[in-house]
Amino acid sequence: MKQYKESELLLRFQTHNKESFKHFVKTLKFLASAKNLDFSFISMPIEIKKxxxxxxxxxNKKAKERYEIRLYNGLILLKGAFLKNKLIHSINANISSDLLVKISFRYNQCSN
Structure with a gap:
């Protein structure tokens, strides 16, 4: 297996559910601390469509109903030396069905 040094995993995710947003961030923070990775989280602005x-x-022209849809966005950056496939499989296990996640991976390969 290839060991990477200075690997970066960038996760951009979106959801309509605020609770699944918080739960996903909390689980990835715990996963990063268990694997000794640097964890950075950026909460992006909430998109509101009315x-x-x-x-x-x-x-009755005056009788109207107002609705809004909220879309919560976030960005997580994990840095450290890890194996790409094992980490992505453990992240996939924690993704709920209403979460949209885009994953970018960047690394410098070790010469050993």
Whole structure:
């Protein structure tokens, strides 16, 4: 197996559920501390989409309902010497179904 030095794993994730957002960050922080990795977390701005729906399509123009959709974004950077496949498999085990995760991996290969 190839051992990497100065490896970086960048995770960008999005969800509509605030609780799954917090749970994912908490689990990755615990995973990073267990594997002796540097953990950096950046909370991106919340995207809020608002829209209005008419209750009655004919007469009552003033009768409206307002709705909003919130999208929570985050960025996590893990640094250290680790094996790529094992770490990604352990991250995949912690991803819930409503979480969208994009993974970028960058490394410098050891000459040993």
């Amino acid at each position: 829209f209005t729906v008419l209750k009655s399509p004919h007469v």
